[in-house]
Amino acid sequence: MTDMRVGVLGAGRIGSLHARIVAEDTPGAVLAGVADVHAPSAEAVAARFRVPAMAVDELVASPNVDAVAICTSTDTHVDLIVAAARAGKAVFCEKPISLDLPAVDRALAAVADAGVPFMVGFNRRFDPAHRSVHDAVVDGVVGDVHLARISSRDPSPPPLDYIRVSGGIFVDMMIHDFDMARFVVGSPVVEVYAKGAVLIDPAIGDAGDFDTASVMLTHANGAVTMIDNSRQAVYGYDQRVEVFGSLGLAASENPDVHSGITITREGLRGQVIPHFFLERYAESYRREWRAFTDYVRDGGPSPVPGSDARAPVVLGLAAGESARTGAPVRVTEG
Amino acid sequence: MTDMRVGVLGAGRIGSLHARIVAEDTPGAVLAGVADVHAPSAEAVAARFRVPAMAVDELVASPNVDAVAICTSTDTHVDLIVAAARAGKAVFCEKPISLDLPAVDRALAAVADAGVPFMVGFNRRFDPAHRSVHDAVVDGVVGDVHLARISSRDPSPPPLDYIRVSGGIFVDMMIHDFDMARFVVGSPVVEVYAKGAVLIDPAIGDAGDFDTASVMLTHANGAVTMIDNSRQAVYGYDQRVEVFGSLGLAASENPDVHSGITITREGLRGQVIPHFFLERYAESYRREWRAFTDYVRDGGPSPVPGSDARAPVVLGLAAGESARTGAPVRVTEG
């Protein structure tokens, strides 16, 4: 069988990451080209993997490309999805598709019209530990789900310039956790209550955002998920998921960077946790690409379909509204 | 120095527990007598420790009693506090003092008027692991507190007869967690948002209560505490506290019942956690009595003063209101 030829759109940090995984670490896929509006960036990444640098339009239209990976800035996602879908390409798009729901719907409609494979890049679903929590629910180990807890804390805040255009902590950062809540609990969210605070850096507040956020999600089945986010966990990238139900608990703890310890008069000393997502989620990106490759080749339902792209945006926007108004917000995911 | 002579009021499960600890395991304290409105209960416990069984009034008035431990049903606490305070006894009272705030205030006023030592039995404050979380905050290890998480789950629901008169999950069960949130975060609560659900047993709902509860507390300093309660964790008594701040995290995990493990083809297998509070908090009760004994002997501030008895009731009542109305409730603790 012929390998899927992947063109990567966007040669920044996340685009380079996807290019490397496709080029070196995804059986059944090959890197076909890299494009970026900033040509030297595309050329640098392309040279590293000995593939052509292209213009964005050229790559989307290329007969040598079977699938595109959209890793550009969020505001360009929808147009690129539409263009790629019309060109008959399989589409992998980084999260979020857009912070504008009608635009999201426009992108998803284009995908549906074209009948092309589509998957959104919620990589954490492919992390083995988080997935084991999901699997424990699906396999019945946890029983009926009653409660979930998600902590998601970055090691340090992004630049203020980034924060100003990010859409706010609830859509920029917590969107991953909204996806995770839906993924592991398996019941739609019907209400969102959110609190935001500025406890780390007043400049983040001046930029109109929060740096610390807490959300309570009520699911249709009565379960409640509690999520907390911080822009600064000084000890590393804190990523934990827990689901509690009628038969037990499943959880994904933080891994250690390695398994060495010391024990002295002062007690046990263990290691730090992984610094950030490149270390923590390396395996998830690999598995994400294997899942996308298998899906494009074999068909079947998308590993992360359009509906899963849309709902977290709905929840993120509702959380922002709740934090602003101080009242819970009822939502309809679909 | 003479030992403090303690009379125990109430000879049920918790009264027997306190009687045993005073009789056998508290240096500086001796058991002086046991009283119960049900005389045979008092006699059974008294006989076990070879001390006199008394009538309640008799014990409160006895010149051979320096301190009383009030372990009777909640509705009798206030009158017993008032009577004991007027009799000049040091007062140890099980939580909660009362679910009626004016009554709480009446009890605390009587204590203040009499100038007697007073401590409320929030035993979890004396658990070494939970206290280590509190100490990590006080000692500055955690830095400024931004977030806290508390899970508190019983192994199985109490009898429906108990639930009907309990005042509801927010004051009966979560009151401990409200106290813990205040204890570890160290900032008053200004808002309560609560969700209750009936996911374990519909009969609990028919009795007018919830069996699963989630609460978000906003503290005056901007920190948020998220608490979850379940009446039924089938794997045991799940009791965890975590505080996150500008310099790091402190947490109290579940202990194992013992440290034996197996590793087979199926992976690691560890032990269950302690079944319920008698196993989990045995050490906390011992330390609680040492703290009360030291406080009565040496003076100084109460280890758990009247203000700490009142605030959790305020929060529990507010949580009940929030769960009923669906809206956040502003509170003033003091």
Place this chain on the structure above:
Amino acid sequence: MTDMRVGVLGAGRIGSLHARIVAEDTPGAVLAGVADVHAPSAEAVAARFRVPAMAVDELVASPNVDAVAICTSTDTHVDLIVAAARAGKAVFCEKPISLDLPAVDRALAAVADAGVPFMVGFNRRFDPAHRSVHDAVVDGVVGDVHLARISSRDPSPPPLDYIRVSGGIFVDMMIHDFDMARFVVGSPVVEVYAKGAVLIDPAIGDAGDFDTASVMLTHANGAVTMIDNSRQAVYGYDQRVEVFGSLGLAASENPDVHSGITITREGLRGQVIPHFFLERYAESYRREWRAFTDYVRDGGPSPVPGSDARAPVVLGLAAGESARTGAPVRVTEG
């Protein structure tokens, strides 16, 4: 059914411990008296539990005593066993019976002649974690046993006066581990190879002993157990057992003193382990007395019979010989 009346012989640290457990924490047993050649010691312990202090002979002969707990110095064990057995008492004896094998045999013969219940106090067999390792072997979870590892390290050396009369590290300290090896592996030992070193305190070497010891035991079934002992683990009482076999591994790890942790930029920080045997093995002593009480009441095989008292002495003496000669020593346990 009438409670077993226990007389404790020896009112030192370990005698007091047993007296307390019998008096307060062993259903079906009561403390009947305490004796010690040093009468004030016996009186102090007896007063604490409101039982009579007796002379040693008096206690052994007393019609009010059903069982004796021999907690005196090792050199007196054999004569006391013989006397108690002849007096028809059930006998609990602290380890070791004697360092002189003919004397051990004399004691066991007296017990056999009298037909009285007999158990030797290898308390670690009753530790829930170590016992879970034994049970995993017996229950087939581990499969055929191939290897075992035991680490046993004290927090600090005993006084030199004690070391001089102790019989040496292999019989004084490692005897517990020889018993544990036999208990968890379940196959007799046929060869002992031992190394001793003086690495902690030269005065221990001057006293004719080692402070650090390593032993390799070969079992009849081909399995090998490796044991290490140190007189000084500065971080606490390090007690670990592991068995490896054809189907997996069972292990008993060190418990934490409590389950609180912190995580900061410097990484995870956990607690110290228990300081010494009173903290670490408190539960084992409780269970040991329950086992002895059940055995005396119900009959059946002894929880730790005479043969288990003898074999560790054989191994300890062989280890001492191996360490002196530098050659492995073949042994016959029985």
Place this chain on the structure above:
Amino acid sequence: MTDMRVGVLGAGRIGSLHARIVAEDTPGAVLAGVADVHAPSAEAVAARFRVPAMAVDELVASPNVDAVAICTSTDTHVDLIVAAARAGKAVFCEKPISLDLPAVDRALAAVADAGVPFMVGFNRRFDPAHRSVHDAVVDGVVGDVHLARISSRDPSPPPLDYIRVSGGIFVDMMIHDFDMARFVVGSPVVEVYAKGAVLIDPAIGDAGDFDTASVMLTHANGAVTMIDNSRQAVYGYDQRVEVFGSLGLAASENPDVHSGITITREGLRGQVIPHFFLERYAESYRREWRAFTDYVRDGGPSPVPGSDARAPVVLGLAAGESARTGAPVRVTEG
């Protein structure tokens, strides 16, 4: 600065692994060619990384090669080291150099005469967890070393054909642990006592080897290291190192394959450990190549010099002798 051009000799499992790391994951190094006596193997690996396949002699002589990685069968190592050294290449050689000590010395002499960089591939020294144990000793955290324990167990035995030519478990498998013992304890070994057993598969015994092995090493400073090996740990690749000393303990535990757990009525359930060395030691190989690259570029002492290549062979041969004769064997490492 120009990248170091590496030619890989041997295109089997371990040669392919090294080729991949050099080609894709070692800054400062590039893959220059691959050679194998079996040309199709060399061609397959070379094609994968788009480099030339060469004959062995051609690669060793090539002016386009700065360094060779010797990954061929053990019996060819010495001649290739000599040839590469004479050709002025930096030499990386897989362990062991040879099981014949005069041949080892001949190889090391050729390296010394040529003055070329030389490093032997004891990759476990570069595992972050094991290295943290070494570092804790070097940094003084452990104090003076008194005891060490190493468990090293494969998931399943190699083919009998391999075992027959392997030199036996002590040189084929435990050689890594002899190196680790020297690495973490930091004192030469002066005595070896070894036990071998056939407990897994009688066919291994028929092939003249053991499948289970236990060794006690005595170091010059009085410390003792206990090592156990099994050819079959059904639960995965069990690799643990522990050092105990005057100030505490440092240990390298088994990592989990991921951090997901479940807790049910049956207790905690964790994951399996990594299956074998490719999973467990992936990071160590990466770091090994960075260390070799830095060393060749910057000079200074070899990360794993010739003396460290020789001593484990001495210990492995002595262990084999001890297991055969039943007596401890004195050794001189140098």
